[in-house]
Amino acid sequence: MTTAAIKPLKKAQKQTQKVQRPRNVLIVGVGGQGVIMVSKVLATLCQKQGFEVKQSEVHGMAKRGGAVFSHVRFGETVYSPTIPEGEADVLLALEWAEGMRWMPYLRQQSGTFIADTQHIVPPFACRNRTRGAQSGYVSETIETVMSHVDNSFAMDAMGIAEQLGVVKAANTVLLGALSTALDFDPEAWKSVISMFVPEKTIETNIRAFDAGRDWALGFDRESELRNLTDTHSLQQEGLAEVKVDRSIVEITEEWCKSCDICVKFCPERCLVLNDKLIVEMAEPERCTGCRMCEWLCPDFAIAVRTPDQISQ
Amino acid sequence: MSSVLNLQGNHACALAAIAAGCRFYAGYPITPSSEVAERMSLELPAVDGIFIQMEDEIASMGAVIGASLGGAKTMTATSGPGFSLKQEHLGYAAATEVPCVIINVMRGGPSTGMPTRPAQGDVMQARWGTHGDHPIIVLTPWSVEEVYEQTMRAFDLSEALRIPVVVLIDEVIGHLVESVDMARFKAVKPVERKWADSKKQGFQPYAITEDFVPPMPRPGDGYRTHTTGLTHAESGFPTQDPETGQRVISRLLDKLEHHNKLVESVEQTDCEDAEVVIVAFGITARAAQSAIALLQKAGIKAGLFRPITLWPFPDQSYASATRNARLVLVPEMNAGQLIVEIERYQKDGTSVVGLNRYDGEAIAPQQIVNKVKEVLQNA
Amino acid sequence: MLNKTKAAFEIRDYIREDLFPHFMCPGCGHGIAMRALLWAIHDLNIDKDKLAIVSGIGCSGRVGAYIDANTFHTTHGRPLTFATGLKLARPDLQVIVITGDGDCLAIGGNHLIHACRRNLDITCLMLNNETYGMTGGQVSPTTTRDRYTTTTPEGNYEPVFDACELAQGAGAGFVGREITLQTPSLKSLIQQGIAHPGFSFLEVISDCTEVYGRKNDLGESPQMVLSQKSEFRSDSYGMIADEVFQPRNVKTGVLHKSDRPEYAEAYQQRITDRVKK
Numbered sequence: 001m002t003t004a005a006i007k008p009l010k011k012a013q014k015q016t017q018k019v020q021r022p023r024n025v026l027i028v029g030v031g032g033q034g035v036i037m038v039s040k041v042l043a044t045l046c047q048k049q050g051f052e053v054k055q056s057e058v059h060g061m062a063k064r065g066g067a068v069f070s071h072v073r074f075g076e077t078v079y080s081p082t083i084p085e086g087e088a089d090v091l092l093a094l095e096w097a098e099g100m101r102w103m104p105y106l107r108q109q110s111g112t113f114i115a116d117t118q119h120i121v122p123p124f125a126c127r128n129r130t131r132g133a134q135s136g137y138v139s140e141t142i143e144t145v146m147s148h149v150d151n152s153f154a155m156d157a158m159g160i161a162e163q164l165g166v167v168k169a170a171n172t173v174l175l176g177a178l179s180t181a182l183d184f185d186p187e188a189w190k191s192v193i194s195m196f197v198p199e200k201t202i203e204t205n206i207r208a209f210d211a212g213r214d215w216a217l218g219f220d221r222e223s224e225l226r227n228l229t230d231t232h233s234l235q236q237e238g239l240a241e242v243k244v245d246r247s248i249v250e251i252t253e254e255w256c257k258s259c260d261i262c263v264k265f266c267p268e269r270c271l272v273l274n275d276k277l278i279v280e281m282a283e284p285e286r287c288t289g290c291r292m293c294e295w296l297c298p299d300f301a302i303a304v305r306t307p308d309q310i311s312q
Numbered sequence: 313m314s315s316v317l318n319l320q321g322n323h324a325c326a327l328a329a330i331a332a333g334c335r336f337y338a339g340y341p342i343t344p345s346s347e348v349a350e351r352m353s354l355e356l357p358a359v360d361g362i363f364i365q366m367e368d369e370i371a372s373m374g375a376v377i378g379a380s381l382g383g384a385k386t387m388t389a390t391s392g393p394g395f396s397l398k399q400e401h402l403g404y405a406a407a408t409e410v411p412c413v414i415i416n417v418m419r420g421g422p423s424t425g426m427p428t429r430p431a432q433g434d435v436m437q438a439r440w441g442t443h444g445d446h447p448i449i450v451l452t453p454w455s456v457e458e459v460y461e462q463t464m465r466a467f468d469l470s471e472a473l474r475i476p477v478v479v480l481i482d483e484v485i486g487h488l489v490e491s492v493d494m495a496r497f498k499a500v501k502p503v504e505r506k507w508a509d510s511k512k513q514g515f516q517p518y519a520i521t522e523d524f525v526p527p528m529p530r531p532g533d534g535y536r537t538h539t540t541g542l543t544h545a546e547s548g549f550p551t552q553d554p555e556t557g558q559r560v561i562s563r564l565l566d567k568l569e570h571h572n573k574l575v576e577s578v579e580q581t582d583c584e585d586a587e588v589v590i591v592a593f594g595i596t597a598r599a600a601q602s603a604i605a606l607l608q609k610a611g612i613k614a615g616l617f618r619p620i621t622l623w624p625f626p627d628q629s630y631a632s633a634t635r636n637a638r639l640v641l642v643p644e645m646n647a648g649q650l651i652v653e654i655e656r657y658q659k660d661g662t663s664v665v666g667l668n669r670y671d672g673e674a675i676a677p678q679q680i681v682n683k684v685k686e687v688l689q690n691a
Numbered sequence: 692m693l694n695k696t697k698a699a700f701e702i703r704d705y706i707r708e709d710l711f712p713h714f715m716c717p718g719c720g721h722g723i724a725m726r727a728l729l730w731a732i733h734d735l736n737i738d739k740d741k742l743a744i745v746s747g748i749g750c751s752g753r754v755g756a757y758i759d760a761n762t763f764h765t766t767h768g769r770p771l772t773f774a775t776g777l778k779l780a781r782p783d784l785q786v787i788v789i790t791g792d793g794d795c796l797a798i799g800g801n802h803l804i805h806a807c808r809r810n811l812d813i814t815c816l817m818l819n820n821e822t823y824g825m826t827g828g829q830v831s832p833t834t835t836r837d838r839y840t841t842t843t844p845e846g847n848y849e850p851v852f853d854a855c856e857l858a859q860g861a862g863a864g865f866v867g868r869e870i871t872l873q874t875p876s877l878k879s880l881i882q883q884g885i886a887h888p889g890f891s892f893l894e895v896i897s898d899c900t901e902v903y904g905r906k907n908d909l910g911e912s913p914q915m916v917l918s919q920k921s922e923f924r925s926d927s928y929g930m931i932a933d934e935v936f937q938p939r940n941v942k943t944g945v946l947h948k949s950d951r952p953e954y955a956e957a958y959q960q961r962i963t964d965r966v967k968k
Contacts, residue, residue, distance in 0.1 A: 255711055259718035259900070264913035295874035296916070298722025299712055300702050309699060336780050357962040362779045366772065367805035374765070374772025374802075378745070379780035381763060381773070386780075404766055531761035531777075531784055534740045538707075538756050540764035549710070549756065 022075030023182070024083040028102045029068055029094030034171045037196065038092070039070035041175060045184060045192045046074035056081040069102065090114065090181045092174065100145070112151040112181040114216075116174060117142060118158055143228045146221060153177055153219055160211050169201070169208035176212020186213060247289025248305045249281050255301035262293035262302055315495035321456045321486040322389075325415055325479070326351035328460040329387050332467035333502045334413070335361035336384040338375035340368055340394060343427040344483045345417035348389035369394040373401035373414070380410045381539065383505075383530050385467055389415035391483075392425060395434060396441070402476055403442030404541045407564070409474035409518070409526070411505060413466045416478055417486040420672050429672030430483040432594060435649035438478045439623045445561065447568045449477045449575055450623035452593040456490035460497065462620065465577075468503035473571055474525055480622065482595040482645075484674055508535060517548040518560065524567040568624055576629065577620040582608070583633040586615030588684055590641045591630070591654060593619055595674055600643060602677035607684055614684065625653050634662060638691070641684055643667035643675050663691070698733075705729040705739070707759050714753060718904075718912025720897030721818050723871040725754050727895075728787070728816060730874075731881035743784045745774040747799065749825045750899070751791030751818040768798030771806045774813050782955055786812075787885065792819040796832040796852050803892075807861035810889045811954035816881065817854060817892070820899035828902035839906050854894050859947040864889025866947040870896040872916055873943070883945060889953045896943075 025042060029035040036057055043055040057070040071083045083105060091106045093099025093115035106113055142154045155177055161170040172193060179189050190206050197205045249271070258277035263269075270283040271293060279301065281287070294304045319327070326348050329337070337356055339349040349365065356363040362379070366372040369390055376386040390398060395416045405412050420426030421433045434441075438450045449469055453462040459481060466477040508515065508527040517537040519526050529535035542550035543557050551557060568575060582604060583589055592600040597618045607614035617633045619626050634640055640662055642651040651666040658664050667683045669675050706729070715721055732742065739760050746755035748767035755762040761784070765773045770788045778786040795803050795817045806813065822840055823829040830840040830847050833854065837846040859866045865887040869877040877895065884891035898904065900912045909915040 257712065257717035259912040261718055261913045261916060265916075295726065296723055296872070297726075298715065298717075298719050300706065300722065300726065301712075303702070336776065338776060357966050362958070364775070364779060366775070367801055370769060371772040371775075371802055371805070374769045375776030375779070377765075378763075378773035378776025378778075380776075382777045382781035382784065384780040386776070400766055401769070531743055531781065532741055536739060536760055536762075538762045538764065540756070541766060542764065 022073045022078045023090075024088045024107075025072045025074075025090045025092065025178075025182075026083055026088040026102060026105050027070045027072065027092045027094070028098040030098060033068070033094045035068045035070050035094055038094070038171050038175060039072050041189075041192055041196050042072050042178070043074075044195065045188060046072070048188065048192065049184060051075060052078045054078045054081040069098070090178065092178050094171065094174065103145075106149070109150065111149070112153070113145070113149045114153045114155070114174065114177050114181065115145075116157045116170070117154050118156070143225070146225055146228070150221075151181075152221065153216055154224075155212075155215060155219075157212065160215060161208055164204070164207055164211055166201075166204040166208055169205050172197070172205045172208040173212035173215075176209040176214070177216040179209070179213050180216040186210075246284065247287050247307060248310060249284070249287060249293065250303040250305060251279055251281065252301045252303075253278050255299045257299050257301075259298065261296050261298070265292050265296055267292060315498075316491050316493050318489055319456050319460070319492050320347060320489045321459045321481060322347035322417065323351045324456045324460040324492060325389070325463045325481065325486075326355060328463035328497075329413070329467065330355050330359060330361075331497060331500070331502070332464040333385045333504075334387045334467060335359065336376065336379035336386040337361070337388065338364045338366050338372040338379070338386070339388050339390070340366055340372050342369070342391045342394045344419055344486055345389040345391045345394075345415060345481075347486070348415055348417070352387075352389075369397035370401065373398040373405075376412050376414075377401060377405050377408075377410050380405075380412050381531065383507075385411070385471065385502075385505075387413040387415065387467075389417065391417050391419045391427070392421050392434060393423070395437060399437070399441040400443075402448070402478075403444060403446055405476040406442070406446035406448055407444075407541050407543075408539050409528075409564070410476070410539075411467075411470040411474055412476050413463070413470055414476060414478045415463070415481060417481045417483055419483050420670070426672040428483070430595065430645060430674055431670060431672065432480075432482065432596065432645040433649070433670065434480060435622065435644070435646065436652075438480055445565060447475050447565055448623060449473075449475055449568070449621065450480055451477065451577075452480045452620060452622045453485065454594050454597045454618065454620075456485065456488055457492045458620070459485060460492055464497065464500060464502070469575060471505045472503045472525070472574070473567060474505075474528065475567065478623075480594065482674075484595045508533070512536075516546040518544060518546045518563075520546065520559075520563050524563055524570045572624070575621055575624065576626045578626045578629045578633075579616075579618040579620060580629070580633050581616040581618075582613075583615035583617055585636055586613050586633075587637060588612055588614040588639045588641065588688070589617050589634045589637040590614065590643065590680060590684075591617045591619070591650070592643050593622055593650070596643050596645060599675050599677045600680055603680035603684070606677060606681045610681075610685075612684065612688070622650070627657055630654070631657060637662050639684065639687055640664045641667060641680065641687070643669075643680050643683070645669055645675060663687070700730050700733040702726060702729055705732065705759055706757050710757055713757050715750060716824075716899075716901035718898065718900035718915070719750070719824075720820060720871040720895075720899075720916070721750055721754055723874060724816070724818050724877065724895045724897055725757065727871070727874050727877040728789075728881055729758065730878045731885060734878070734882055735885055737785050737885075741784055743774075743777055743781075743786045744789060745770045745777065745786060746789040747791070747794035749791045749794050749823065750820070751789055751794060753825075754789050754818070768794050768800075769802060770794070771799060771802040771813070771815065775806065775809070775811055778811055778813055779955060779958075782812075785885065786814070788813060788815045790815060790817050792817065792821060792833040792852075792854070793823045793831045796854055796857075800832075803858065804861040807858050807863035807890055807892060809954040810862060810864050810951050812888055812890070814881070814885045814887075814891045815893065816884075817894050818897045819854065819894055820897040820903060822899050822903040824899045824902050828899070828906055838903075840903070841906070855892065855946050858892035862890075862951065863892040863947070864949055864951050864953070865891035865945070866893075867891075867945045868894040868896065868941070868943050870943060871898065876944070880945065887948070888956075889949075889951060 046053045051074040053074045088105045099115035157170040157173040268286040270286045272282040274280040289306045337352040353363040380386045420429045420431040451462045453459040470477040506527045508529040538548045545551040590600040604614040742760035744755040745763045746752040747770040829842040832852040834847045867880045869880045904915045
């Protein structure tokens with residue numbers, strides 16, 4: 001190890017020694033996104049900084065798309081491996097809805113919320129199947145969250161990675177943002193990241209990390225919020241295009257054979273068979289655009305248009 | 313180099329297929345036709361063709377139709393039991409109008425019968441073997457040279473009319489080695505299938521055209537049509553509408569009637585004023601050829617009517633050939649199959665008599681002579 | 692799902708819309724399988740003009756007619772033979788066979804094993820609904836033991852075929868199984884099968900809701916789709932402690948993959964060697 005790397009490490013140790021209680025980072029997302037990889041990087045980093053680390057993860061179901069979360073706790077001494085509600089210092093969400101779902105775990109006022117704005121609807125997350133039960137996919141918009149959480153960062157990590165031409169490094173972009181919420185030296189982060197990524201991609205990942213860090217450091221929540229509010233008022237006055245953020249379910253009535261599959265399989269229960277026994281959208285505001293109905297309709301009577309398809 | 317080759321009937325068949333443009337052969341080994349497959353496996357690769365020995369007779373016929381749907385000129389060869397197994401697919405080819413050539417080197421039946429012995433027991437199966445009304449062409453060569461000629465012609469007819477063509481070869485001819493002068497086949501130009509090249513939008517693959525033969529859509533050309541063995545409308549899609557059903561099946565059947573001149577081929581020897589006309593095909597016609605010479609020597613006005621195209625039966629030529637006949641003798645190596653068709657055209661003053669043999673031996677000329685004399689004496 | 696795709700899949704680009712609604716019964720799994728197939732075709736960027744769908748007889752055989760491609764509805768049990776001829780004569784075509792459990796395993800069993808043995812580059816999609824639906828619900832080689840059909844009034848007493856094991860044993864280059872309920876996984880399996888150079892055998896666990904389902908009291912369509920699939924689990928579930936989610940005797944996913952020589956390639960190689968000599 002070079003002396004340059006050692007020096008900031010000592011400094012970091014000194015700083016963090018002041019912290020009496022363990023620091024809690026909750027990393028959430030859906031299967032296949034890389035939650036485990038991200039938390040491994042963080043855990044290794046903490047360990048190298050001389051902290052005791054506890055990392056516990058839940059893989060959900062072994063399928064892509066299932067919910068995955070990982071608790072990382074570090075400090076002088078850490079007893080419990082899991083973070084109690086309301087005690088996460090940082091909530092890092094690789095997927096928007098998962099971030100919303102775990103919001104109660106975030107420490108009020110001082111907690112930092114970092115979320116990737118990409119939406120991935122877990123297709124088989126059929127939680128409560130009874131009518132009127134709480135919706136499975138969150139409806140909070142970026143605006144709502146940002147106005148309620150002081151330290152909130154809503155970032156399009158995939159977009160940033162795409163701009164750099166390194167789509168696969170989206171998680172490293174998020175790590176860059178995360179690094180601004182924790183008191184570790186950026187160089188220490190980079191050396192740990194280099195351990196986890198394929199050798200050929202070290203350079204691109206370092207660039208992704210820097211891009212994420214720079215983005216977070218330059219992020220001005222107040223002006224972002226103003227922008228969003230301005231856009232809304234312009235939209236209300238008809239001066240700006242309204243971005244539809246809800247999926248639309250198109251139904252070809254003549255093709256529906258009343259098999260009831262879509263009605264019963266909709267995770268949010270938004271479909272019904274009407275008095276002619278033809279499927280009908282009863283509660284459009286609950287639709288998450290998961291496409292379950294479209295996939296399972298044997299008669300191709302249902303087509304789901306997601307917000308990006310509609311805006312196109 | 314001489315253009316005369318000494319060829320076995322089955323080999324002549326294979327060579328003629330190649331010359332006609334056959335580029336796909338699928339078959340299954342069966343006596344006495346196996347030499348056709350063997351020769352094809354040798355010849356096809358040299359012309360960038362495909363030879364495949366399939367798992368059974370049904371599969372070979374399926375593969376032949378599949379390849380033809382793809383655009384290749386195709387052939388298979390078989391014998392009695394195998395021909396039975398191919399019948400369903402033969403019907404499919406007829407209904408969907410997919411060109412293909414089926415060689416049936418006939419052997420003794422019923423069932424496994426006498427695999428190495430000659431017989432002509434497939435006359436009716438060749439015509440009516442598959443279920444339902446369907447068009448089919450059956451050719452019956454009587455020499456190795458004619459095997460070559462008729463096999464080539466089978467391809468031409470099949471491609472031109474989109475009808476499966478069966479070539480019935482006698483076991484004796486399939487295994488006979490004769491000299492064939494190839495010179496006369498050199499200049500023959502094979503007929504090519506009529507491919508669709510009209511507008512793709514709203515294309516009707518089974519449209520009723522002037523010549524009753526709709527141009528065939530080639531996969532990959534952008535027509536994206538449907539082919540089905542179900543009764544289909546002009547669009548190619550299945551129909552249950554009685555009126556449409558009647559119309560499209562009529563067109564299918566009328567196709568042969570319409571092209572009768574092209575399809576028909578007969579050979580008549582001394583029939584003009586014949587009192588005795590012998591109707592025979594294949595190897596039996598060769599015996600009959602000798603027989604009429606012997607009968608004429610004995611002062612009997614005898615002629616030979618040889619339907620080379622056995623199905624559709626050349627009824628008009630037959631009627632004209634037998635207009636002066638008192639006796640029509642039908643020698644065949646079966647218990648009486650062609651005679652059933654001939655009896656349909658029987659008129660007053662003419663008696664139709666059969667001479668049948670199904671013991672695995674060919675009919676000899678003297679047998680025919682004796683039979684004629686016997687019938688005339690008893691008359 | 693996690694990747695952004697270029698052009699969104701629109702099923703109407705791949706079907707013969709004027710023939711819709713299709714003739715299959717309400718809740719029939721074949722429609723779901725058809726979507727997965729078309730979705731895979733879309734994602735593989737296959738040109739419809741170069742796509743040949745060959746099907747046999749039965750409910751599965753009728754699926755082809757609804758696809759906007761070169762479609763061939765052949766004879767009972769024999770689509771693989773037609774496909775073999777077609778693919779050999781036209782290697783430029785993407786040949787996909789749609790068949791059923793009766794079509795493929797009973798009357799067409801011989802063709803299946805030899806198609807597997809040859810390993811010609813064809814994709815065989817077998818829609819297994821455990822019965823002969825078109826003819827009124829008779830017993831098939833895959834009818835679950837003790838289930839009632841119109842020809843097993845006392846319940847089925849015949850052993851059941853494991854089609855995937857059969858295909859693998861016979862030499863198929865790619866073998867997989869998936870349930871219609873897991874549409875994205877099914878699509879991905881089909882995609883892999885088509886992309887595999889060689890013979891791919893894909894068993895789709897479909898549902899005959901109206902005939903077989905009713906006869907056996909398997910519930911309404913949605914119930915049947917759920918319950919009939921309870922036997923099928925992906926291999927990866929083997930790690931899960933919760934017994935309910937453990938795989939039983941029927942596994943899904945890619946079950947076998949080998950790089951045996953593809954038939955047409957091997958043929959051309961051998962022929963070239965001989966003819967060039």
